[in-house]
Amino acid sequence: MTLLTLNDTCSIGARAMDDQHGILMDTLNEITQAVDRGRGREEISELLDRLIEFTRMHFWSEERLMEQSGFSGLAEHRAEHHRMLAHMLHSAHRVQYGERVFIPPLLCSLRESYLEHIAGPDQEYGPWLNEHGVR
């Protein structure tokens, strides 16, 4: 699987959030490399747990910035974060406990959901934050 890069089109323009997105991509790449190298379920599970922990922190940071700046799309964005977290927790649970789980497609779907979210809904709050003094 190819490694992910956070190119300029995915920059949202608020540095702290862009940095966090970079860390998310790095973590997804670590998982991708572990899967490509045929690492065991236990190691993949640990990496997924790390991804989930960091994602929780990132979502919280985004929502707090949106809240502080009075962003009108907060409720919808938060609901999308909840959907993504549920998807991740379900995937991590399958990796840890599922029988005959084939990990690559599951990882592909996780990678897609991050990329779609950063290239989609996350782009909407960037300009708003900039207008409210967050860069």
Ligand SMILES: [Fe+2]
């Ligand atoms: Fe984000």
Ligand SMILES: [Fe+2]
């Ligand atoms: Fe988001």
